[in-house]
């Protein structure tokens with residue numbers, strides 16, 4: 017069965033790392049934005065011959081709104097051209113955080129976007145999706161192959177190289193899943209803080225009952241967006257006498273002035289995976305993604 021990987025130019029580096037690890041030929045999609053903001057996409061297969069039977073599309077869904085239209089156009093076109101297996105590798109999955117109506121009338125975008133992806137693709141592979149109130153990815157994306165991988169073990173290995181016997185803390189209780197995996201991989205002590213979110217940039221963090229004075233602490237979470245969650249946790253830890261606070265996250269969203277907010281809170285280093293391309297990327301996820309692809313078909 018013929019196979020190929022498609023990617024966009026702005027993600028050429030991580031996509032080609034995956035293509036190499038998975039042994040797939042990689043091709044770039046040409047993308048043009050018209051003055052009225054519509055998109056024109058062009059695929060390379062017109063020049064190189066027939067479409068592959070299995071097509072893997074690499075598209076991380078940070079800044080998602082245009083990208084969801086790209087997926088719609090690409091997937092529908094690929095089907096029309098005879099692609100029989102269509103796999104989305106979206107290291108960051110968008111719209112997973114609105115998983116309930118927090119206030120009456122709010123639209124639960126998680127299941128709507130998840131349903132949209134399930135209609136387009138045969139399989140979706142992602143990393144550390146924000147599944148706080150559901151347990152499995154297929155509850156959000158109703159597919160047999162809805163595969164959630166984790167960046168935590170690789171981040172844990174990096175932390176073990178950089179710090180001596182640190183305390184691994186999640187800034188909220190949902191982060192237990194990541195610090196637990198990291199703790200199992202390294203033997204480091206783990207714990208979680210308690211977070212109360214009052215608004216997009218207004219969170220309060222309460223420390224757990226663990227002695228932190230003089231300790232190196234690494235905050236681990238799935239995502240930093242405004243940066244206020246890790247910033248409030250770091251401030252509380254440094255106030256309590258922590259020797260240092262670093263941050264290890266899977267998804268480097270860092271919206272607006274997030275990095276400045278985190279730095280101002282006294283955080284030392286910030287490490288992330290390459291699920292979202294960012295200057296803090298310290299871990300390549302290609303080997304993990306390639307393994308999941310190999311197990312799939």
Ligand SMILES: O=P(O)(O)OC[C@H]1O[C@H](OP(=O)(O)OP(=O)(O)O)[C@H](O)[C@@H]1O
Pocket residue numbers: 113148187188190213216219237238239240241242243244245246
């Ligand atoms: O950098 P920030 O803008 O502070 O966002 C990052 C935080 O947001 C997410 O949790 P969220 O607060 O959505 O938690 P919830 O799912 O429990 O509501 C995520 O797990 C981080 O903890």
